[in-house]
Amino acid sequence: MLSRTADHLYWMSRYIERAESQARLVDAHYRMSLLPHTVETLAQSLNATLKALRMDGAYQERHAATVPRSVFEFVSLDRDYPGSIFNCLKAARENARAVRGSLTSELWETMNSTWLEARSIAARRGGQSDIGQFVEWVKERSHLTRGVIIGTMLRDEAFHFTRIGTFLERADSTARILTAHQTDLVPGADAGVVPDPFAWSVLLRALSAFEVYRRVYRDVITPSKVAELLILRDDMPRSLLRCCKELYQNLKAVANEQSEETERRAGEMHAMLSFARMEDINRNGLPVFLARFLEGLRDLGDRVASDFLVPPAEA
Amino acid sequence: MASSPYNELFLNDGVARAHYSRYSEWLSDQPADRLAQKRAEADALFHRVGITFAVYGQEEGSERLIPFDIVPRVLPLEEWIRLDSGLKQRVRALNAFIHDIYHDQQILKAGIIPPEEVLCNAQYRPEMQGVDVPGGIYAHIAGIDIVRDDAGEFRVLEDNLRVPSGVSYMLENRKMMMRLFPELFSAHRVAPVDHYPDLLLENLRSVAPTGVADPTVVLLTAGAHNSAYFEHAFLAQQMGIELVEGQDLFVRDEAVFMRTTLGPRRVDVIYRRIDDDFLDPLVFRPDSMLGVPGLLTAYRAGRITIANAIGTGVADDKSIYPYVPEMIRFYLGQSPVIPNVHTWMLRRPEDREYVLAHLPELVVKEVHGAGGYGMLIGPAATKAEIEAFRRQIIATPERYIAQPTLALSTCPTFAGDTLAPRHIDLRPFVLSGKEVSIVPGGLTRVALRAGSLVVNSSQGGGTKDTWVLEA
Numbered sequence: 001m002l003s004r005t006a007d008h009l010y011w012m013s014r015y016i017e018r019a020e021s022q023a024r025l026v027d028a029h030y031r032m033s034l035l036p037h038t039v040e041t042l043a044q045s046l047n048a049t050l051k052a053l054r055m056d057g058a059y060q061e062r063h064a065a066t067v068p069r070s071v072f073e074f075v076s077l078d079r080d081y082p083g084s085i086f087n088c089l090k091a092a093r094e095n096a097r098a099v100r101g102s103l104t105s106e107l108w109e110t111m112n113s114t115w116l117e118a119r120s121i122a123a124r125r126g127g128q129s130d131i132g133q134f135v136e137w138v139k140e141r142s143h144l145t146r147g148v149i150i151g152t153m154l155r156d157e158a159f160h161f162t163r164i165g166t167f168l169e170r171a172d173s174t175a176r177i178l179t180a181h182q183t184d185l186v187p188g189a190d191a192g193v194v195p196d197p198f199a200w201s202v203l204l205r206a207l208s209a210f211e212v213y214r215r216v217y218r219d220v221i222t223p224s225k226v227a228e229l230l231i232l233r234d235d236m237p238r239s240l241l242r243c244c245k246e247l248y249q250n251l252k253a254v255a256n257e258q259s260e261e262t263e264r265r266a267g268e269m270h271a272m273l274s275f276a277r278m279e280d281i282n283r284n285g286l287p288v289f290l291a292r293f294l295e296g297l298r299d300l301g302d303r304v305a306s307d308f309l310v311p312p313a314e315a
Numbered sequence: 316m317a318s319s320p321y322n323e324l325f326l327n328d329g330v331a332r333a334h335y336s337r338y339s340e341w342l343s344d345q346p347a348d349r350l351a352q353k354r355a356e357a358d359a360l361f362h363r364v365g366i367t368f369a370v371y372g373q374e375e376g377s378e379r380l381i382p383f384d385i386v387p388r389v390l391p392l393e394e395w396i397r398l399d400s401g402l403k404q405r406v407r408a409l410n411a412f413i414h415d416i417y418h419d420q421q422i423l424k425a426g427i428i429p430p431e432e433v434l435c436n437a438q439y440r441p442e443m444q445g446v447d448v449p450g451g452i453y454a455h456i457a458g459i460d461i462v463r464d465d466a467g468e469f470r471v472l473e474d475n476l477r478v479p480s481g482v483s484y485m486l487e488n489r490k491m492m493m494r495l496f497p498e499l500f501s502a503h504r505v506a507p508v509d510h511y512p513d514l515l516l517e518n519l520r521s522v523a524p525t526g527v528a529d530p531t532v533v534l535l536t537a538g539a540h541n542s543a544y545f546e547h548a549f550l551a552q553q554m555g556i557e558l559v560e561g562q563d564l565f566v567r568d569e570a571v572f573m574r575t576t577l578g579p580r581r582v583d584v585i586y587r588r589i590d591d592d593f594l595d596p597l598v599f600r601p602d603s604m605l606g607v608p609g610l611l612t613a614y615r616a617g618r619i620t621i622a623n624a625i626g627t628g629v630a631d632d633k634s635i636y637p638y639v640p641e642m643i644r645f646y647l648g649q650s651p652v653i654p655n656v657h658t659w660m661l662r663r664p665e666d667r668e669y670v671l672a673h674l675p676e677l678v679v680k681e682v683h684g685a686g687g688y689g690m691l692i693g694p695a696a697t698k699a700e701i702e703a704f705r706r707q708i709i710a711t712p713e714r715y716i717a718q719p720t721l722a723l724s725t726c727p728t729f730a731g732d733t734l735a736p737r738h739i740d741l742r743p744f745v746l747s748g749k750e751v752s753i754v755p756g757g758l759t760r761v762a763l764r765a766g767s768l769v770v771n772s773s774q775g776g777g778t779k780d781t782w783v784l785e786a
Contacts, residue, residue, distance in 0.1 A: 002563050003574045098539045100365070101548035101558040112365045157576055256577050308576045 001102070006161040007309035008099040012111070013149070013165035015092035019085045020142035021173035023135040025049055026072050026085075028206040030132050033068045045180075045202055046071050052180035055083055072131045076138075077122050085138055089118045104152040107145070114141045160250040164304060167250070171243035172297050177206055178230060179290050185223045200226065207238045227286065228278050240293065241273040247300070254308065262303040269296055320722040321467045322736060323388060334391035334784055337502055342386075350385065351732060353495045357383055360494070366487050367545055382777035383488060384728045385495065388739060388759040395506075395783040398461065398469060398743065399753055401652030404643060406457045406745045409474060411646035413453040413630050417443045422645055428638050436635070437683055438628030440591065442598060446615050448624050449522045450748065455622040456515070456586075457745040458482075461653070461757075463724035470656045472721075472740065474639070476631040477623060478588050481758040481778075482744050483546035486511060486553075488758075488780040504785040506755035511744070512553035515586075518748035519554075522620050523583045530583035533557045533573065535564070537589045537605045547588050556586075561593075566609035569616040584620045591625050633716055634660075634682035656721060662713040670717040671708065674701050679708070679717045692768075694720050723768055726779065728761055738762045740770050741781065755783035 029049070033042055043066045050056040050071065058081055063070045078084040082091075093115035100108045121134055146166070153159045178185070184199045200221050204210040209229060216233070217225050231240045248270040251263050281289045324335045331339035361367075361380050390398075415422055416433050423430040433439055458479025460472045489508050493500055516532065523530030536547040538560050551558035563573050564582065572579040587594065593603040595610040613619045629635060637658040640651045659666035659677075670677060674693055681689030691704045708715050725736035743757030759779040760770035770776040 001576055002557055002559060003576055004560065004563050005557070006576045094539075097365070099548075099558070101552035105364070105552075108365065109363055113363050116362065161576070254576060311574060 001157045001161075003309055003311055005099045005102050006157065007305075008095040009102065009158055009161045010165035010304070010309060012092050012095035012099075013162045014169040015088045015095065016111075016142055016145050017166050017169035018173070019088035019092065019138055021170070021177075022053070022075050022085050022088070023138035023142070024206045024208070025053075025177065026075050026131065027135040027139065028202045029068065030072060030135065031205065032202055041199075042068055045199060048180040049177070052176040053083075055081075058083065069131075076131055076134055079122065085135070086118060086122055089115055089138070089141075102158055104148070106152045107148045110141075110145050110148045114145070117141075157254050160253045161308070163250045164247060164254075167243045167247040168297060168301055168304070170238060171240055171247065172294065174207060174230060174238050174240055174243065175290055175294050175297070177203060178227070179287070179294075182286050182290060185227045185286055203230075209236065209238065212236060224278055224282075227281070231281070232273060232276060232278065234274070241270070244270040244273055251304070256307065259303075259307040262300065262307050265296070265303070266300055269293075269300075320465055320736075320738065321463050321724040323463075323724050323726040323739070324386075325727075334389055338387070338389065338499070341499065341502065347732060350729075354385055354729065357385065357491055357495060360491065361487075364487075365545065366483075381484060381772045382763060383491065384761055384763075384777050384779045385492070386727050386729065386734070387492060387499075387780040387782050388726050388741070389782045389784060390756065391784055392786070394469075395755055397652060399755070401469075402459055402743055402745050402753055403751045404647060404649060404652055405459065405471065405474070405639065406454060406747055406751060408639065408643040408646050409457070409476060409630050410451065410453055410747055412642045413476075413624070413627055414451045415646070416629065417446065417626065422642065425645065427641050427645055428635070432634055432638075433629060436629045436632055438591075438626070438632050440626035440629075442611060442615075443624070443626040447617070449524060449620055452522055452747050453624040453627050454630070455518060455522060455624075455747055457747070458742045459745060461741045461743065462656070462721060464656075465722040467724075469653055470721075471639070471653050472656055473633075474631040474636065475742075476627040477590065479742070479744065480543045480546055480588075481742055481760075482511060483549045484778045485744070485754075485756065485758040485781065486549075488778055492780040503782065506783040506785050508754045508756055511754045512550060514746055514752055514754065515550070516554040516556070518746045518752070519584050519586055519620075519622055521748035522622065524617055524620055527583045531556075531581060532584040532586060533559045533564075533582050535559055535561070535585050535587040535589060537593070541588075543588065550586075561589075561603075561605045561607050564607045564610075566607060566613050569609075569613045569618050571607065571610065571613050571619045582619065584622065586622050591628065594621070594625065632682060633680055634713075637716065656718050659717040661708055661715040661717060666717075667708070667712050671705060674705060676720060677717045678720050679704055679715055681714055682716055683714075692720065721768070723762075726759075726761065728763070728777075728779070730763070730765070735765065737765070738768050738770070739779070756781035 029042065029046060046066050046068060047056070050059050055075065059071065059074055062074065074081065074084065076085045079086060081087065093111050096103060096108060096111040103111070121137070149159070149162055153162070181199055181203045201210060203226065204213055207230060213221060213226065213229055216229065219225070229236055229239065233239045234241050234245065236242055244266070248266040251259070251266050255263055324339065325331055358380065361383060367380055412422065416439070422428055423433060454476040456479060458475040458481065460475065461469050462472045463469050485508060519532045520530050532554070533556055534547055534551040536544060536558055538544065541547070548558055557573065559573055565572055565574070571582045571585070573582050589605050592599045593605040595606050595608065596603045597608050598611045599606070610619070611625070614621055614625065637655065637660055640655055643649055643651045659670050661667045661670060670679070675696070677693045679691040679693070691700065693701065723738040723740060726739045727734040728737040730737070739759050739761045741757050741759050743753055746752050759781045760772070761777045761779055762768055762770045763775055763777045767775070
């Protein structure tokens with residue numbers, strides 16, 4: 001397929017996934033903001049999240065203090081900030097439009113109506129309850145988009161590049177959310193200190209892992225197990241291992257003459273996570289592990305771009 | 316306009332024409348609110364599917380719908396048979412003409428067309444002189460604009476031989492009508508049109524360079540900001556071919572390749588939807604970012620087919636249009652089935668004299684203009700405008716032609732909640748390759764403003780589904 005087409009498909013799915021990740025974070029915090037809690041805890045969690053998503057600078061340029069309502073609005077609907085959910089949906093649709101001939105008509109219609117609806121929601125936004133509804137809606141649209149991709153697309157290169165975009169973005173997002181909570185996840189927290197249920201529930205809900213945790217561990221929530229679930233569980237859809245596995249498989253499916261090293265590096269990341277134990281990760285510390293992981297992902301993203309999407313000028 | 320226009324649906328006494336009778340009965344049985352709801356449904360669907368055209372220079376609302384009218388334009392079979400043969404005849408002659416002027420120029424030698432009309436035309440491409448194209452076909456896809464005059468006779472108003480557009484609306488309008496009113500399609504035998512993309516692909520493959528067994532066809536677009544982008548993407552998808560931009564292609568060793576995720580891949584046929592001027596910055600406009608450097612070299616070497624060919628514009632120029640009936644006699648030895656609109660050529664003294672004496676009732680067109688620019692509509696013009704045109708005509712008469720102001724036929728069309736007659740035309744799409752083929756019907760465009768004769772989508776025109784009844 002055309003390199004340019006692959007590039008648009010890859011970014012289309014990255015932006016949709018990014019919109020969903022951010023919607024999940026807003027949703028988790030929004031729910032917590034409705035419960036009785038200390039204002040500081042919520043603000044702290046929001047600050048850590050903004051920082052991990054590298055949105056803290058842009059937020060502070062626009063807002064003086066971390067007020068939940070302003071953070072929600074900023075992340076969700078800010079029209080001027082390119083990273084807002086609103087603009088992610090716009091970018092996803094623009095990428096889709098550039099290659100609409102390569103999409104199934106169901107997928108194009110889904111992308112297009114998501115954007116049209118987002119535009120009208122942004123135009124009539126009102127009270128705080130609308131934010132909750134908006135992020136719920138974004139999650140639903142992302143589920144729908146994924147379903148349409150899996151349910152209608154031919155399993156060819158177009159599909160694989162779409163999936164590569166999804167899993168690179170998802171791995172990145174899970175790693176960043178973990179980064180935001182890395183201090184809550186130090187193993188010492190297991191011993192005696194009662195973990196902050198607020199932080200846990202934000203983290204687990206943001207990754208659709210709250211119910212999964214109960215089901216898998218049938219136990220009280222402990223930092224080690226949370227980290228294990230989100231990093232090393234192969235059956236957990238948003239875990240780092242799962243994302244790397246999908247990424248590796250989809251990369252293998254599109255291999256070309258120059259992509260061998262990219263494939264090898266993806267395979268290496270997958271193998272490392274497959275055989276890692278939490279004790280080993282904790283030995284160097286979770287922050288070090290997460291920073292290395294994010295660096296590895298960034299490298300993979302660059303390599304995918306130069307191997308497939310924007311090949312260097314013709315030799 | 317002295318006489319009243321031909322009404323496609325009703326006879327003078329308000330009774331429906333025979334081929335419309337069943338439709339007309341159905342229509343009068345429909346409650347107004349059902350029709351209103353169906354019209355709203357059509358709008359919503361077109362929006363969701365993104366059947367839009369881009370409007371330049373506007374950011375947020377930069378994609379607009381072309382208004383769709385739910386009353387179909389119906390053609391009885393016998394009228395269509397005549398149109399079909401006339402269109403094929405005309406396009407055969409036009410292709411023969413283009414081949415001729417880039418080779419032996421017999422029609423010029425025979426004195427049928429003054430050589431300067433062709434050779435000094437801005438659309439004549441000397442680069443094409445002596446270049447052989449597969450099958451001698453130049454206009455692979457032609458959109459011929461047909462109007463019906465007040466006497467009920469079909470006439471050709473204009474030939475579009477460069478990059479005619481609109482066929483996607485023909486296809487989408489039919490899909491929409493079948494979705495909105497399935498009962499109408501069980502009650503009528505409407506000739507299908509949805510095989511057009513298959514015909515088009517077959518046609519494009521049939522004109523691949525000789526020796527290519529399994530040709531790769533691509534559609535070349537200017538990109539997502541082009542006004543006809545929807546159609547480009549739609550056709551590429553329907554044909555299952557790559558939609559490419561200039562940046563996706565490159566030329567090496569006189570062959571054309573596209574950049575793919577698996578490395579360079581050879582391209583054999585380019586269905587291009589950008590103008591000649593932008594195709595190859597090394598030959599035509601050097602500032603073009605849309606084209607492919609070196610494309611013309613590959614083309615002249617016979618390594619790539621470009622459809623439509625380079626240099627077809629000379630044959631659809633308004634200064635050449637008056638000669639098309641002569642071409643049909645010259646190349647085919649036949650008399651034209653569909654007449655032209657009567658045209659005065661102002662470089663001829665006797666034509667000029669008549670036109671200058673009758674300016675307020677005529678339409679004067681600049682020969683190289685397109686899309687309604689450089690045009691005087693006598694009955695609608697002010698005295699000052701007429702005088703300004705008169706001076707221009709006297710100064711450079713060869714730049715103008717004149718035609719009678721046509722009373723285009725009308726078809727009932729929704730204006731708000733009520734039906735009113737609106738002027739329409741018809742653009743059938745004629746495909747030429749190994750054979751010449753046409754899907755029955757075409758795109759009917761309608762001028763939505765009362766009394767307006769301008770059907771262009773950029774100027775408030777809409778579209779209708781076009782039915783050819785098989786029985």
